[in-house]
Amino acid sequence: MTSHLLEARGIHTYYGASHILHGVDFSVRPGETVGLMGRNGMGKTTLLRSLLGLTRPRHGEVRIAGADMTQAAPYAIARRGVAYVPEGRGIFPNLSVRENLVMAARAGSGGRRDWTFERVMQTFPRLAQRLRHGGAQLSGGEQQMLTIGRALMTNPDLLILDEATEGLAPKISREIWGIINQIKQAGIAAVIVDKNFAAVSAVADRIVILVKGATVYEGASAELRAQPELHVKYLGV
Amino acid sequence: MDTNTFLIQVLNGIQYGLLLFLVASGLTLILGIMGIINLAHGSFYMVGAYLAFSLAQHFGSLWLAMAGGVVIAVAIGLLLEWLLISKLYHRDHLYQVLLTYGLILIFEELRSVVFGDDVHGVAIPEMLRASIPLTETLSYPVYRLWMSAVCIVLAIGMYLLIQKTRLGMTIRAGAANREMVQSLGININLLYRLVFALGVALAAFAGMIAAPVASVFPGMGNQVLIVCFVVVVIGGIGSVKGAMLAAILIGLVDTFGKVLTLQIGGVQLLPELSGMMIYVLMAAVLLARPQGLFGKGG
Numbered sequence: 001m002t003s004h005l006l007e008a009r010g011i012h013t014y015y016g017a018s019h020i021l022h023g024v025d026f027s028v029r030p031g032e033t034v035g036l037m038g039r040n041g042m043g044k045t046t047l048l049r050s051l052l053g054l055t056r057p058r059h060g061e062v063r064i065a066g067a068d069m070t071q072a073a074p075y076a077i078a079r080r081g082v083a084y085v086p087e088g089r090g091i092f093p094n095l096s097v098r099e100n101l102v103m104a105a106r107a108g109s110g111g112r113r114d115w116t117f118e119r120v121m122q123t124f125p126r127l128a129q130r131l132r133h134g135g136a137q138l139s140g141g142e143q144q145m146l147t148i149g150r151a152l153m154t155n156p157d158l159l160i161l162d163e164a165t166e167g168l169a170p171k172i173s174r175e176i177w178g179i180i181n182q183i184k185q186a187g188i189a190a191v192i193v194d195k196n197f198a199a200v201s202a203v204a205d206r207i208v209i210l211v212k213g214a215t216v217y218e219g220a221s222a223e224l225r226a227q228p229e230l231h232v233k234y235l236g237v
Numbered sequence: 238m239d240t241n242t243f244l245i246q247v248l249n250g251i252q253y254g255l256l257l258f259l260v261a262s263g264l265t266l267i268l269g270i271m272g273i274i275n276l277a278h279g280s281f282y283m284v285g286a287y288l289a290f291s292l293a294q295h296f297g298s299l300w301l302a303m304a305g306g307v308v309i310a311v312a313i314g315l316l317l318e319w320l321l322i323s324k325l326y327h328r329d330h331l332y333q334v335l336l337t338y339g340l341i342l343i344f345e346e347l348r349s350v351v352f353g354d355d356v357h358g359v360a361i362p363e364m365l366r367a368s369i370p371l372t373e374t375l376s377y378p379v380y381r382l383w384m385s386a387v388c389i390v391l392a393i394g395m396y397l398l399i400q401k402t403r404l405g406m407t408i409r410a411g412a413a414n415r416e417m418v419q420s421l422g423i424n425i426n427l428l429y430r431l432v433f434a435l436g437v438a439l440a441a442f443a444g445m446i447a448a449p450v451a452s453v454f455p456g457m458g459n460q461v462l463i464v465c466f467v468v469v470v471i472g473g474i475g476s477v478k479g480a481m482l483a484a485i486l487i488g489l490v491d492t493f494g495k496v497l498t499l500q501i502g503g504v505q506l507l508p509e510l511s512g513m514m515i516y517v518l519m520a521a522v523l524l525a526r527p528q529g530l531f532g533k534g535g
């Protein structure tokens with residue numbers, strides 16, 4: 001028995017012949033917020049997709065809530081309490097805002113229904129005013145909120161956010177970080193991929209850095225904040 | 238053409254259009270949502286007609302035949318999706334065309350072995366055998382009105398299913414982003430299996446209710462398939478609403494095309510013209526809207 005919510009070991013993932021992930025270990029404890037960082041093209045998205053069953057690792061093992069999910073279908077992985085907010089958002093443009101949310105509604109592990117439609121509305125008042133709009137009519141920030149709200153409707157134990165603030169105005173970005181904080185306070189574990197070190201390290205308990213598909217750093221946020229030379233070396237900031 | 242004949246032709250055109258809609262709506266869903274070009278869809282229409290024919294003989298009632306036929310059609314749909322169609326999602330359209338064309342040949346051969354190559358008739362159920370007199374010489378059969386009514390009820394049911402239920406939202410979402418739907422914990426393979434079975438059941442049901450008026454004959458599926466592809470293209474791929482509008486249009490154009498060419502000078506001038514009318518309509522629509530009436534742009 002491990003106390004890990006998600007535990008991946010020795011992940012090797014390929015796109016065709018190109019070897020992207022070189023034996024990555026990655027784990028998340030219940031309620032823990034993990035920042036996953038690295039420059040462009042280092043394999044962050046690929047790692048998330050490998051965990052979610054969307055891109056199959058060629059070697060390695062993925063366990064979620066104790067069960068081996070390495071070969072499981074993406075929907076089965078999601079049903080173990082993992083919700084995904086992909087890079088580029090992934091809203092359904094042909095559905096209304098309300099439909100985007102309602103279609104995802106589901107009880108979480110142990111039948112938990114903490115996140116109801118009403119609670120999501122309270123968390124995202126901007127969406128409440130746009131329920132009848134089509135998903136494609138929203139601004140970038142609103143679309144991002146919709147994807148996060150939709151993920152919450154599945155009552156996840158673990159929320160995976162890939163570049164949730166990418167391309168957003170600073171004000172909207174701050175709003176999203178505020179929401180991420182609320183989600184953390186609600187006790188939901190999270191994996192956050194983002195290029196903004198200050199913001200990630202402020203909310204994350206632990207930070208993992210990937211360089212060319214391998215983990216080069218893993219440690220508490222505060223620890224990494226105290227080592228600016230590593231920021232330059234691995235993150236280019 | 239006097240008013241009564243005109244009215245009768247309008248009713249016939251709409252009734253034919255509604256019937257086409259039942260077949261075409263499944264075709265457009267399977268193509269638009271699952272991305273599968275299903276040439277065998279017309280075969281399901283034929284299967285429905287032959288099921289109505291044989292089960293009606295067996296049960297002595299077309300109603301029981303329809304009930305049993307729909308159950309069998311759903312089973313055929315689930316089985317085919319599971320065994321064959323599910324292997325095609327990640328394949329090129331060419332594979333889909335080859336496999337589903339193969340299915341046409343198999344269904345035709347099975348039909349030939351089991352039922353022979355004769356044309357068969359199916360009796361209209363007793364309670365719908367009457368006609369409504371319009372004038373002293375003209376009347377309209379109640380069965381055709383019943384057919385239209387049933388098609389309208391099914392169309393409304395489909396509209397509600399797709400627009401108002403969570404299942405419908407999920408189906409539409411799957412058309413936009415298959416991967417995301419799965420990441421929300423929804424088994425999209427199961428969803429597709431249901432959509433496919435629904436499409437098969439609708440096409441087969443269309444064949445069943447058409448059997449008493451159109452009779453049951455070899456190759457009947459292919460005729461319907463081609464017209465239904467025209468409906469799908471005009472309506473816009475994946476759009477059930479578009480399929481409805483296009484089906485009624487095609488129904489009317491086809492019906493009036495046949496009547497009007499007969500009329501010119503009492504001589505049958507260019508009889509081929511009537512058969513071409515729907516393609517002319519398709520070309521005209523595509524010139525103005527390449528994506529079809531309700532298709533997504535781009």
Ligand SMILES: Nc1ncnc2c1ncn2[C@@H]1O[C@H](COP(=O)(O)OP(=O)(O)OP(=O)(O)O)[C@@H](O)[C@H]1O
Pocket residue numbers: 015018020038039040041042043044045046047087
């Ligand atoms: N579908 C694909 N096919 C082939 N190569 C890919 C594919 N997706 C990503 N790659 C390659 O895999 C490597 C890792 O990509 P990945 O998207 O995981 O990086 P990332 O860390 O998420 O980058 P970014 O910060 O730009 O999002 C890159 O070199 C990229 O070019």
Ligand SMILES: [Mg+2]
Pocket residue numbers: 044045046087162
């Ligand atoms: Mg990425």
